Amino acid sequence: RDVNLGLRGAGSRAASRVRGSRNSSASRVSAVDFQFGEILGEGSYSTVMRAVHRATGQEYAIKVLDKNHLKRNNKMPTAMAEKNALVRLGSGHPGVVRLNWAFHDDWSLYFVLDLAKNGEMQSRISRMGSLSTECTRYYAAQLVDALDYMHTKGVIHRDLKPENLLLDDAFRIKITDFGTGKLLDSGEEKAKTFVGTAQYVSPELLEACETTPSSDLWALGCIIYQMIAGRFAFQGLSEYLTWQKIKHLEYTFPEGFDEQAKDLVQKLLQRDPELRLGAGSPGSPNDMQALRSHPFFASINWKTLWKDPAPPLE
Numbered sequence: 011r012d013v014n015l016g017l018r019g020a021g022s023r024a025a026s027r028v029r030g031s032r033n034s035s036a037s038r039v040s041a042v043d044f045q046f047g048e049i050l051g052e053g054s055y056s057t058v059m060r061a062v063h064r065a066t067g068q069e070y071a072i073k074v075l076d077k078n079h080l081k082r083n084n085k086m087p088t089a090m091a092e093k094n095a096l097v098r099l100g101s102g103h104p105g106v107v108r109l110n111w112a113f114h115d116d117w118s119l120y121f122v123l124d125l126a127k128n129g130e131m132q133s134r135i136s137r138m139g140s141l142s143t144e145c146t147r148y149y150a151a152q153l154v155d156a157l158d159y160m161h162t163k164g165v166i167h168r169d170l171k172p173e174n175l176l177l178d179d180a181f182r183i184k185i186t187d188f189g190t191g192k193l194l195d196s197g198e199e200k201a202k203t204f205v206g207t208a209q210y211v212s213p214e215l216l217e218a219c220e221t222t223p224s225s226d227l228w229a230l231g232c233i234i235y236q237m238i239a240g241r242f243a244f245q246g247l248s249e250y251l252t253w254q255k256i257k258h259l260e261y262t263f264p265e266g267f268d269e270q271a272k273d274l275v276q277k278l279l280q281r282d283p284e285l286r287l288g289a290g291s292p293g294s295p296n297d298m299q300a301l302r303s304h305p306f307f308a309s310i311n312w313k314t315l316w317k318d319p320a321p322p323l324e
């Protein structure tokens with residue numbers, strides 16, 4: 011009695027080969043092909059480990075999910091949603107962690123992801139206190155570009171936060187953790203189920219249990235605020251009080267907060283999801299192009315964004 015995982019077991023003829031040409035001669039990939047190293051991160055249902063692909067010496071981050079634990083907690087659909095989101099995103103964007111292979115054995119599911127060598131953005135912000143306006147601009151622009159791509163592919167992240175923004179060896183952003191991601195079917199515009207981390211949750215999620223791609227724009231506003239201010243935009247003494255502040259749009263900017271960044275954050279932290287900058291359909295005055303054209307991004311060259319060196323983290 012096996013759940014259809016959309017994954018192929020190590021014993022099956024063709025392990026799922028997510029990326030086209032790679033490994034085309036021997037397409038059966040399994041855990042023995044990798045040498046597992048240190049733990050990079052741990053979640054409730056998964057452990058991410060550094061691993062070396064023995065045949066090529068290439069390093070990866072492998073997310074290992076415990077099947078029994080998933081099944082006991084009815085989280086198998088969540089794991090599948092994550093894999094489906096990653097497959098749908100493919101290798102089409104430098105700002106999204108790429109799924110290189112997925113396979114499973116009797117105990118675990120394995121997602122072989124790009125390794126982001128410089129860890130989580132959250133640790134950077136914590137270590138530095140806050141980021142420079144220049145740095146924030148660069149990372150906000152990369153986020154906008156990656157979100158544009160994800161949303162075009164019909165994937166909503168739904169739990170964007172600095173913990174889910176990884177930094178690669180060139181200190182560029184890679185969005186990870188699509189475990190709470192949602193695939194919109196064509197025609198479908200809203201997804202109904204509750205997810206998210208208190209400080210980044212959008213009002214529509216709290217009030218109507220509804221997410222749209224625009225919920226990721228709300229989170230973007232919260233993240234830009236946090237990078238510059240060094241603290242959450244919305245933070246109460248309890249989760250409930252945090253939610254109250256979000257519902258009432260109760261936040262203030264610290265003194266000295268960059269004026270253009272302030273204007274951008276205000277245009278993203280709109281209670282009405284449709285009014286957020288970037289939320290409009292392509293061609294409308296409120297579309298992603300309008301977001302890219304915001305004065306805060308005036309010095310950003312969108313064409314070379316993923317080639318330009320990251321500003322020094324300060």
Ligand code: ADE
Nearest residue numbers: 050051058071124125126
């Ligand atoms: N932690 C979680 N996912 C990771 C990844 N892909 N690379 C590095 N560290 C991680």
